[in-house]
C-alpha cells in the first residue's frame with residue numbers, strides 16, 4: 039500500500055494543518071504497518087507557475103531552459119507519485135479563502151486531460167480510480183455549513199471538488215477551524231480534530 043503525504047502550510051512547526059496531516063499519516067501507519075510513504079513539502083519546494091513554455095513542452099517542444107526542464111521533471115514526478123498512491127493525505131490551510139498557491143501549482147500539474155481525466159460524450163470523467171484522500175484542513179475563521187461565512191469557503195470545497203473531478207471522491211476532511219478566535223480556540227479546535235483522527239479505522 040502506498041501513501042502520498044503533501045503539506046502546503048508556510049508556518050513550519052507552528053502549522054496546524056501539518057500537525058494534523060502528520061497525525062493522520064501516523065494513524066494510517068498504525069492501521070497498515072506495511073504502508074510506504076512518499077512525502078512532499080510543497081511550501082518548501084514548490085513547482086513553478088504554469089507558463090507558455092510549460093504548455094509548449096507538453097505539446098512536445100523541448101525547452102532549452104534548465105530551470106524549466108527541472109521543473110517539468112518535478113511535474114512528471116508529481117503525476118507518478120499520484121498514480122502510485124492508494125491513499126493521499128493533504129495538509130491544507132485556508133489562505134485568502136482558498137488553498138495555498140504551492141498546492142494550486144501541484145494541482146495544475148496533476149490535472150492533465152488524457153491522464154487524470156478525460157471528456158466523454160456525456161461530460162468529463164475522472165481517471166483516478168480506487169484512491170482515497172484525507173484532507174487536514176486548518177483555518178483562522180469558521181466557514182462550516184450554516185455559519186455566516188459559509189459562502190466564502192473556497193478551500194475544502196475546491197480541493198474536494200477538484201479531486202472528485204479527477205475520480206477521487208472518497209474524501210475525509212479533518213478540520214480545525216476558528217483557530218484565530220482568541221485564547222483556547224486553537225487548542226479546542228485541534229483537540230477535536232485529533233479526536234476525529236484517533237477514530238479513523240481504515
Ligand SMILES: Cc1cc2nc3c(=O)[nH]c(=O)nc-3n(C[C@H](O)[C@H](O)[C@H](O)COP(=O)(O)O)c2cc1C
Nearest residue numbers: 047049053054055131132133134135176177178179
Ligand atoms: C497568508 C495567510 C492567509 C490567510 N487567510 C485566511 C483566510 O482567508 N481565512 C481564514 O479563516 N484564515 C486565514 N488565515 C489563517 C489560517 O487559515 C490559519 O492560521 C491556519 O491555521 C493556517 O493553517 P496552518 O496553521 O497549517 O498554516 C490565513 C493565514 C495566512 C498566513
